[in-house]
Amino acid sequence: MTTSTLSLPARLIAATAAGLLSVGLLAGCSDDEPAPAPSASASAGSDAAADEHMAENITEFSYAGQDGETALDLLLVQDPEAQTTGEGEMAFVTTIKGRTAEDGKEFWGLYVDGEMAEVGAGSLVTEDGQQIQWKLEAIDQ
Incomplete structure (x- = not known):
């Protein structure tokens, strides 16, 4: 049976159903959040630059x-x-x-409770309550 053989009320119901289905599909495909503005991709680049700048300036790290x-x-x-x-x-x-410590000029020094460690990081077994700190140090030449 084609739509031309349907009665007028049946065609209206079919058209209404098709319209509601189309609206429902379109609504389901859209996000509730608006699309990011073009500046969002620019800020992602700025975030990467900020992370790089922060990495350049870090000289200590502790845990x-x-x-x-x-x-x-x-x-x-x-x-x-x-x-x-x-x-x-x-x-x-x-x-x-x-x-990254600059080769031949700097190194990451390991400290435990404020004192330079006497062994390397892979050998130093820590204890609860200790403060482990890394400091970027200059190599004396």
């Missing part, structure tokens, strides 16, 4: 020790993007929070 966890393991939990050369007990931390 609490935990019984049985190494300073290196805790660092990687606090900053999963931290980078090292070497692994485990032989790891040497080169980058924290996006700030």
Whole structure:
């Protein structure tokens, strides 16, 4: 049966149903939130620039020790993007929070409760209550 053979009331009901279905589909496809303004993508670039600027300026980073966890393991939990050369007990931390120590000029020094650690981050087993701190230090030449 085609719409031309339907009676006028049946065609009106079919047209109304089709219209309601179309409106419902269109409403379901739209978001309640407005589309981002063109400046939103510009701010994403600004956020990246701000993050890079912040990484350039970071010189210290600290966190609490935990019984049985190494300073290196805790660092990687606090900053999963931290980078090292070497692994485990032989790891040497080169980058924290996006700030890479300048090769031959700087290093990330490890401190426990304000005192420079006597072992590396992969060897230093921390305890609850300790304050673990990393400081960007200049290499004396």
